[in-house]
Amino acid sequence: MAAFIARGRPLIGVTASVHGSRIAWWANRLALRRAGARAVRITARDPFPIERLDGLVVGGGDDIDAALYGETALPKMRIDPERDRLELCALDGAAARRLPVLGICRGSQMINVHRGGSLLTDIHEVYEEAPRLRTVLPRKRIRIDPRSHLYRILGIAECRVNALHHQAVDRLGDGLRVVARETVGIVQGIEAVHHPFLIGVQWHPEYLVADQRQQALFRTLAATAAGTASLEDATAL
Template identity: 55%
Template sequence: MSRRSSHTGRRPRIGVTTSAGCRGARLWPLHALALWRAGARPHRLTPTVSPSRVDRLDGLVIGGGDDIAAGVYGGDVRLDVRIDPARDRFELAALERAAVRGLPVLGICRGAQLLNISRGGTLHQDIHRAFADAPRHRTVLPRKQVTLATRGRLRRLLRRSSIRVNSLHHQAVDRLGTGLHVAARDRAGIVQAIEARGPRFLLGVQWHPELLFYQGRQVGLYHALTRAAARGRRRAAGAA
């Protein structure tokens, strides 16, 4: 085996969920680059593959995309949003398998919302109906100010009490899922990040760190996930 292939084989394998179409392919290269630079080996996962693929992985990213179907969390069905039920089912199954194996998970935008739902939480279907001060603009640039919870993994990772992030969402976490707590809110009070209590790396951010690849702290989220995946892989190897 060559030196290069041996090094690649030691990289923790991290899956990234996207939609099956071309829209999902647009953000995949950014996730893949961030993970590779963090020391991971990225794998794209779409609803066209079996959720059992998660069993071969060391970590998981649930990526952004379409709205989550209201029926998944008991919301009101609306006809003016774009949904992907096949992806909803696939990602919920993937999260279930990740939970069984104790894999670290990073949820991004829609992924953070689905992470909450997978633990019994609910969503605000439209933040502009739920929050009078919700900002109307959406931007890929880091213009939204969010405040990080005093005690929490996210604040330790970013080493800031507040940060500026991008904002592309109109849904958000409402009732928290079991074992989760709020890690960040924006000025309107909207949840911008959630995380699990305890040692397992389970983090969801409402913004898109893959679009902020030029900010070291945002890329650091992928590094933290990769470190957690590597630790889990070493533990599994030691127990074998």
């Protein structure tokens, strides 16, 4: 947190695959810049010291290795073991330093796995009635727990989000709670019970650039990383 005083803006790490989409990186970088933060891209090939960060975004990407939560990978799963190790290590460091963390899509799932939880390897095998959506446009309706940190940030109990996933949180990890679901029941948001900002969302707020409620996730992350705001102040940011 003291880094904010020395450099003027908090430094947020954004994890990504070595060969991952640059579009997601630039979208996250822009969202963080608009929120008043600087961003650094972190990959297995280009790691970054966690002790130099003020906050962390665990980004979207390939599936997480099912062996990490005691399941067998499906043939269609595309995994990135090096990134898995990088993010688990980054989350260890963030936990030790109590850094604010935002998990996006895969990143939300990784937060759950890091805390001992499991995933649905394919949501459509369990939720057969779930629409098979894959779009950056807000086409999926979700409900948010009004008692949650996520609700205080977004300021709304229902909204539409985008969908680029086929996996989701199943068994919750230690100290986590479900704070958002879509109408068929699939988990769309999780957060830590005893942490100033450890939130995972199954959608991609970085692509919803015109939605100020969604961009509040980045503003609150940046402000918390800078040590200038609490979650109670989030709706005023």
